[in-house]
Amino acid sequence: MLDVKYIRDNLELVEARLATRGGGVSLAGFRQLDERRRELLLQSETLKALRNKVSEEISRIKDKSQAQGRIAEMREVSQQVKVLDDQLRGVEEELQQILLTVPNIPHPDVPRGASEADNVEVRKWGVPPQLTFTPKPHWELGESLGILDFERGAKITGARFTLSRGAGARLERALINFMLDLHTERHNYVEMLPPFMVNRESMTATGQLPKFEDDLFHLDGPDYFLIPTAEVPVTNIHRGEILRGTDLPVSYTAYTPCFRKEAGSYGKDTRGLIRQHQFNKVELVKFVKPDTSDGELEKLLTDAETVLQVLDLPYRVMALCTADLGFSAARTYDIEVWLPGQDTYREISSCSNFGDFQARRAGIKYREDDKAKPEFVHTLNGSGLAVGRTLVAILENYQQEDGSVVIPEVLRPYMGGVERID
């Protein structure tokens, strides 16, 4: 959510900057509603002030029959207040509706662009392996090795669900443990294991709601949603709290499964593990002081990159352009890993700075010192990494001509010493 006062004072500028995202974001109606709200508020509060004052006088009158006139007057005032407050509530709901559906303003350093084709490559790491044979896609490798069972996944649940078996299941578990250990031991994140379902307030705080309800799995009973990313429960850990400046930055990492409907992507990535309704992810989340968030994003990005470097998987870093930025993000880097089976780079992590956009929705503040006024923190998060896609990258990059797959060195301790899947 954007700062109402900032919009009020900079409406044209805000609209211009939002326009760089494309897709016609509109703040039409904001100014009028905002003015109407303050008008109604002033009227209502003036009457309430009067009522409070007179009620206090009434309380001091011993003989209430002496107060009948004023009581009657105040009864009338209360009626008016009720009418004004009803109108006010209506206006505030309209205003809220606008504010909750307006995306974040892109960071000034975000490249301008019209589509994802305008994303900018920041750097490349590693060299795609020069294979002496035609590399297979991971779904073929996984099936022939008996570690990925797409048919049974579909039987058990449906399309876009997969059953992992034996060394495949263990490799996925190994990756989760490896990533969590790396981030907690080397990068100083605190591990969290949050709920995998959240309520409506949490989804609204991070920006999934109200706009993207169609992408979420919702429970039939209570008004809960399956999380599409650990970002939601982990960022909401501090919803409605005021943190101490000396505790910042706060860095959390969490493994969770993620559940996404993938509505509108019916034809895409139908084969393999790339696009699933359920996948595992290790997430990085930070709460930081505003003036440090640019640097903290670079650090978080580096922390995510380290996972690929240690696994020796080639990748590139892309700076998303204004048109490709997510709803809540002010700035985002995607990390794309090289997939020889598909001869392309595919997204494996997305690292974003949300500025105070989520913090404002979630009410997460910090106090510089005991006397300071609370200010909104900046929130950041990134995948560190998407586990299913990391498994894909390992299968495809470490495949051998005979169809076996070598286990990366650093994962072997997590695999009981296994060096190769065949």
Place this chain on the structure above:
RNA sequence: GGAGAGAUGGCCGAGUAGGUCGAAGGCGCUCGCCUGCUAAGCGAGUAUACUGGGAAACCGGUAUCGAGGGUUCGAAUCCCUCUCUCUCCGCCA
């Protein structure tokens, strides 16, 4: 699932025959004093949001005692709904 108890400020904890309660008291914290250090002691201060005025310091108004409605001139105190916590029984990984 059944029965009962409770939710007050950073924490603890008063406050229910409705009125001067944003809320006693204690702790913690901040500033000052004092004690050559430390502890103790003394004094003052110590919520948030919105909003009006002001360049600002700041001054004023409104709201907030789990959340949302209601009764009333007036509600932390009364009524209704919901949420959460705790205890007992049942069930259960």
